[in-house]
Amino acid sequence: MRDRIIQKAKLAQSSSRVLANVSSDQKNFALVRMAEKLVDRKDYILEANRVDLENAYRKDYKTAFIDRLTLNEKRIYEMADSLKAVAELPDPVGEIVTMWKRPNGLQIGQMRVPIGVIGIIYESRPNVTVDATGLCLKSGNAVILRGGSEALNSNIVLVDTLREALREAQLPEDAVQIIDMPEREAVDIMMKLNDYIDLLIPRGGAGLIKNVIENSTIPVVETGVGNCHTYVDKDADLEKAKNICFNAKVQRPGVCNAMETLLVHKDISHQFLPEMIEMFKNAGVEIRGCEKTLAICPEVKPATEEDWYTEYLDLILAVKVVESVDEAIEHIYKYGTKHSEAIVTENYTVARKFLNEVDAACVYVNASTRFTDGFQFGFGGEIGISTQKLHARGPMGLKELTTIKYIILGDGQVRK
């Protein structure tokens, strides 16, 4: 198995050298061909997906799992559309990010270049196979895909289709590799291939991400866990606050940028919480409150210490009344995951303090945390949301799949 994986990684690496220097036109042609081929081949893809689904049903997976695994005609068209959208995005490769001139006449510039070979380790979501391939191709990178074993049949047919499109575009099909071995050992091997893989991006649950961070010797960009807070300040516009909090919790509770804990300043808690909690209850949200919350809304379930740490990804919300913006910032520092944090306030100084002092990928004033997303930010695509500080932070688009090299133009300069 090790040899086969290394073989795939080597092929990806040599393809990446070609991809780094092909024209945008050629990459865009390949992306559009990929989209067309997915639609052409939809029957084969759905057939393979049916096999995966039957296996999953037999193993009694949860509804959410089955839903993520499921492909249908609509989803295939969506995947195709997302490839076409990536083709429309500007090519990041070759951009001169900045260039300056030194007193000795040297011109020094940063040129955006692909990273090389990117490994993606993800769960049983066939759409990630297509989305990740599209973004890696556009940014000039080869990709090695390791999806969840329950989606293996779907992924094999998808990758086959994508590689055929690369061939037709006269690009190296080996730029897209799939680790088609269901064994866990395959991931262990992949995580140590520093000589061939430049970056690993784990996408999925906390367990998957933790495993990669602890065991990979390849640089990792950590994505995802979001224990997000919204703090409603004493100087908040309470109408805005209600809309923002409701949106952050209810609009799509199962995702990493949804609110998990609501922090409310004590001075407005009596005025704000009863109506807010009523809104949440009507939307089916279970509330778990601190003692002060319970004093205001006695019907609420008490929160435990564990609740403050929990990313529910569900219609559950922890609520805490705080003494001050400082207590809110301390709570976020202690329990947060540095993903997305929001304040609702009309007070300039408090807003500025929150923006400066909260340490998170995305810090909001008077808006829903649900905007932490590559599309919402205007990147036109997203490979994940980085919750680490190195290399990329927050939503990662095409630029975050590149690095720079310095180009230095001289006319004979030597160092004195």
Next chain:
Amino acid sequence: MRDRIIQKAKLAQSSSRVLANVSSDQKNFALVRMAEKLVDRKDYILEANRVDLENAYRKDYKTAFIDRLTLNEKRIYEMADSLKAVAELPDPVGEIVTMWKRPNGLQIGQMRVPIGVIGIIYESRPNVTVDATGLCLKSGNAVILRGGSEALNSNIVLVDTLREALREAQLPEDAVQIIDMPEREAVDIMMKLNDYIDLLIPRGGAGLIKNVIENSTIPVVETGVGNCHTYVDKDADLEKAKNICFNAKVQRPGVCNAMETLLVHKDISHQFLPEMIEMFKNAGVEIRGCEKTLAICPEVKPATEEDWYTEYLDLILAVKVVESVDEAIEHIYKYGTKHSEAIVTENYTVARKFLNEVDAACVYVNASTRFTDGFQFGFGGEIGISTQKLHARGPMGLKELTTIKYIILGDGQVRK
């Protein structure tokens, strides 16, 4: 030992939260006080250094090692000057790198912020203790220093001095921590403290760097190994070529941006090599050549396969005659370390090809590779030269010791 190291890391972490939000004035005041105190205390520092030097002499270390370990009055003034120079640099923290407006009115910006706690693992060079502390402080980071055990006495006195200056500036002295345990185990413990340290930067020889990359669970920025090439094209201006090559090899051979292999196009090899090699020989450079080089200059020592891989860091140079720019690029790809690579040519298309296709931190046209340096690039300081692709590539100045956070300013926006 573990508990003591964790204790230090915790203190660094809590100090880093303070440092992240202090004014530039306060940081600059501390930097200037550090500089003044180093000079005030120079007798104590030199005394501690004398103890380290005596131990090192007894252990029979090489001259280069002793030289790097040695402090004297001039070097103390240089360290002080470098701190003052860092005080003069613009503060990177708080800069809004970019900000844009979305159709829904949200303003999204990238704000430059400190990384947090930076660990530096380095050899027995006391000047790194001061330089790294200065750059970390200016960029708002706490620092945990782990220098070579042979410099421990010097480092303890230096850190003591630096911390005293922090106290006088009313900044948390715990922002500068020294791992004052000579045992190797201390490094092993430090490399696993993901909860407290955000970034590790190893500075030193290949063995030290390899150890950190393979064993650290904390993100690492790899610095340093430079097997740098200069390719003299058939369309080179041979006078420029001679100056550039001579400078790249001879001006300071012991550093990572010095040339280690000279590649020469076959068409000009007969014209160029005899005179070039004569110049090198007069400067005491030992030449190791390929067969074609030997055919032109028979007195040259033959190169082995190992020579192409070697970073000599000495007055030794490998020389190879190549058929084409493509062969030069292939040679660099195979043997290079992606540090600094140069072409000498007057040919526009060849220069453009070399710039695009060579994968290295710094790619030069018609200039000496010796310019790969934070000061030469105009950064005013340097914490190291990254040879990896993630987060930072090439010379790392203050900006490379920061990350960004997204700030999102709204007036009640919710996601639809």
